Amino acid sequence: xxxxxxxxxxxxxxxxxxxxxxxxxxxxxxxxxxxxxxxxxxxxxxxxxxxxxxxxxxxxxxxxxxxxxxxxxxxxxxxxxxxxxxxxxxxxxxxxxxxxxxxxxxxxxxxx
Amino acid sequence: xxxxxxxxxxxxxxxxxxxxxxxxxxxxxxxxxxxxxxxxxxxxxxxxxxxxxxxxxxxxxxxxxxxxxxxxxxxxxxxxxxxxxxxxxxxxxxxxxxxxxxxxxxxxxx
Numbered sequence: 364x365x366x367x368x369x370x371x372x373x374x375x376x377x378x379x380x381x382x383x384x385x386x387x388x389x390x391x392x393x394x395x396x397x398x399x400x401x402x403x404x405x406x407x408x409x410x411x412x413x414x415x416x417x418x419x420x421x422x423x424x425x426x427x428x429x430x431x432x433x434x435x436x437x438x439x440x441x442x443x444x445x446x447x448x449x450x451x452x453x454x455x456x457x458x459x460x461x462x463x464x465x466x467x468x469x470x471x472x473x474x475x
Numbered sequence: 476x477x478x479x480x481x482x483x484x485x486x487x488x489x490x491x492x493x494x495x496x497x498x499x500x501x502x503x504x505x506x507x508x509x510x511x512x513x514x515x516x517x518x519x520x521x522x523x524x525x526x527x528x529x530x531x532x533x534x535x536x537x538x539x540x541x542x543x544x545x546x547x548x549x550x551x552x553x554x555x556x557x558x559x560x561x562x563x564x565x566x567x568x569x570x571x572x573x574x575x576x577x578x579x580x581x582x583x584x585x
Contacts, residue, residue, distance in 0.1 A: 369517075372515075397573070397574075406565065406576040406577060406578050406579055407518070407576050408576070409573050409574070409575075412572065412573070452517060452518065461525055461531075462508065462520060462533065463520075463574060464520075464534075465517045465518040465519075466517060467515065468515075468517050
């Protein structure tokens, strides 16, 4: 089955810096890759996603890149702000797209 | 739309007790999921359903049962709770791509 690895587990940056979180997946048939943000005590919420027929997608300060050959995808946050502090999860769909397999999460801390 | 709701929000059980967690969605979604979240381990899938009357095992199904008698509801049962089942439980639903999560249930088993 699909296996998703996520790095780093924690990331500390200064406000205004960029942050990059990386994930690798094992199943070459996976075709959907969402990113979720979870604030303390809250539910995970989708912030951006990408399909396998697209190499990059951008939404304001966040972007996701996908390298299908290498089976890895990354989340890029530019001009970080304290409110970006949260846990971020990557995920990949299984074959048949019935379910998602999640990475173990990255705790991002943005210091003012 | 209320989206995805979960009942209860918090619960404390003693070892061996049973309980049922209720997930409800009003978005007419076909797919529903139960996850547990433990520190450092992300979201692990317990069971899921691809439609009314269907259920399937996820990554960590042992000790749990589920039922999807109505499209809008997905129930997660613990027949004999164990301390290892102390966790935060999230329900989610989806129709096309995006999974929408409920607010979570924090369960403690003593």
